[in-house]
Amino acid sequence: xxxxxxxxxxxxxxxxxxxxxxxxxxxxxxxxxxxxxxxxxxxxxxxxxxxxxxxxxxxxxxxxxxxxxxxxxxxxxxxxxxxxxxxxxxxxxxxxxxxxxxxxxxxxxxxxxxxxxxxxxxxxxxxxxxxxxxxxxxxxxxxxxxxxxxxxxxxxxxxxxxxxxxxxxxxxxxxxxxxxxxxxxxxxxxxxxxxxxxxxxxxxxxxx
Amino acid sequence: xxxxxxxxxxxxxxxxxxxxxxxxxxxxxxxxxxxxxxxxxxxxxxxxxxxxxxxxxxxxxxxxxxxxxxxxxxxxxxxxxxxxxxxxxxxxxxxxxxxxxxxxxxxxxxxxxxxxxxxxxxxxxxxxxxxxxxxxxxxxxxxxxxxxxxxxxxxxxxxxxxxxxxxxxxxxxxxxxxxx
Numbered sequence: 001x002x003x004x005x006x007x008x009x010x011x012x013x014x015x016x017x018x019x020x021x022x023x024x025x026x027x028x029x030x031x032x033x034x035x036x037x038x039x040x041x042x043x044x045x046x047x048x049x050x051x052x053x054x055x056x057x058x059x060x061x062x063x064x065x066x067x068x069x070x071x072x073x074x075x076x077x078x079x080x081x082x083x084x085x086x087x088x089x090x091x092x093x094x095x096x097x098x099x100x101x102x103x104x105x106x107x108x109x110x111x112x113x114x115x116x117x118x119x120x121x122x123x124x125x126x127x128x129x130x131x132x133x134x135x136x137x138x139x140x141x142x143x144x145x146x147x148x149x150x151x152x153x154x155x156x157x158x159x160x161x162x163x164x165x166x167x168x169x170x171x172x173x174x175x176x177x178x179x180x181x182x183x184x185x186x187x188x189x190x191x192x193x194x195x196x197x198x199x200x201x202x203x204x205x206x207x208x
Numbered sequence: 209x210x211x212x213x214x215x216x217x218x219x220x221x222x223x224x225x226x227x228x229x230x231x232x233x234x235x236x237x238x239x240x241x242x243x244x245x246x247x248x249x250x251x252x253x254x255x256x257x258x259x260x261x262x263x264x265x266x267x268x269x270x271x272x273x274x275x276x277x278x279x280x281x282x283x284x285x286x287x288x289x290x291x292x293x294x295x296x297x298x299x300x301x302x303x304x305x306x307x308x309x310x311x312x313x314x315x316x317x318x319x320x321x322x323x324x325x326x327x328x329x330x331x332x333x334x335x336x337x338x339x340x341x342x343x344x345x346x347x348x349x350x351x352x353x354x355x356x357x358x359x360x361x362x363x364x365x366x367x368x369x370x371x372x373x374x375x376x377x378x379x380x381x382x383x384x385x386x387x388x
Contacts, residue, residue, distance in 0.1 A: 006376055007344075013325045014345045020242035023235045024252060029227070031256045036263060 101195035115175045128163035155185045237283045243341045244287050254290050258283040280356040328378035336371035
């Protein structure tokens with residue numbers, strides 16, 4: 001068979017390869033409209049949380065900057081900060097940290113619940129990325145000197161990084177691995193212990 | 209309404225313009241999705257996802273390429289990532305033993321050729337298969353394929369040539385029959 005003839009035969013025969021039916025225009029359009037409306041509603045719901053995230057990050061950044069400034073100012077070395085050694089001047093940091101832990105808990109609880117039945121939405125990855133940068137600030141803050149909290153933050157950093165990567169690599173195995181990691185390291189339990197539920201003054205009685 | 213005006217109206221939130229844009233491109237996107245997925249549910253899902261993403265990202269469309277090229281870049285990315293994710297490549301059953309029994313004329317050979325060809329296309333490496341389907345089946349130009357897949361047109365041509373060579377090899381036992 002000559003190349004030209006072969007190509008002609010090939011092209012003709014290939015027209016039957018996965019021959020598409022008529023385009024289901026109306027059905028697909030209805031689905032597109034519904035999907036966009038659902039996304040729009042989700043965005044509206046998430047917007048206030050985003051503002052909180054920026055606020056928390058700003059307070060933590062300020063805390064880290066003050067910490068670094070006081071350390072370089074030649075003051076006496078500070079003892080590691082544990083539950084009983086936090087002074088009243090750290091109130092802003094403690095509130096920001098409590099809010100951060102509350103958001104992390106909400107994200108991980110939601111992630112675990114949603115991934116039982118379906119694939120997680122991209123919003124989880126977006127929120128995980130925001131929290132990830134706050135986690136790094138937390139590790140640099142006085143919280144990073146508390147061994148118990150530091151271990152929790154490091155586990156959180158790992159889980160959040162895995163969730164943040166999900167849009168590019170989503171598959172059930174990966175999601176299962178994240179959930180197994182959450183269970184195995186008791187991340188949610190430790191989060192709740194570090195940041196007990198309740199009004200502001202009670203919240204800061206955990207690891208913070 | 210020209211393309212620029214249509215895009216401006218969609219960006220401004222004009223629902224009728226959105227539908228016009230959809231109607232202008234949906235057939236080609238759905239056909240490509242179906243050809244590559246071989247499954248109606250997947251093809252619908254990929255097409256819907258393509259348009260949802262396109263409407264969301266239209267604000268970032270700078271008009272450097274044609275809208276159809278930009279849209280097909282989204283479509284091919286959605287389809288190829290989707291196929292990778294769900295790992296549902298549809299392979300048609302090909303009973304290779306039957307081929308030995310087919311020594312009849314052109315008419316009798318045709319259905320078997322198509323069946324064998326479908327199997328051979330399914331067996332191509334993903335890159336070759338995508339380029340072959342886009343060019344030889346759906347009629348995309350190498351320029352369109354290059355822009356959609358983010359590769360040089362030379363790469364597209366080379367992959368098509370290799371795809372055809374593989375198919376020729378897979379269908380070698382038909383060569384004598386079709387030579388005359």
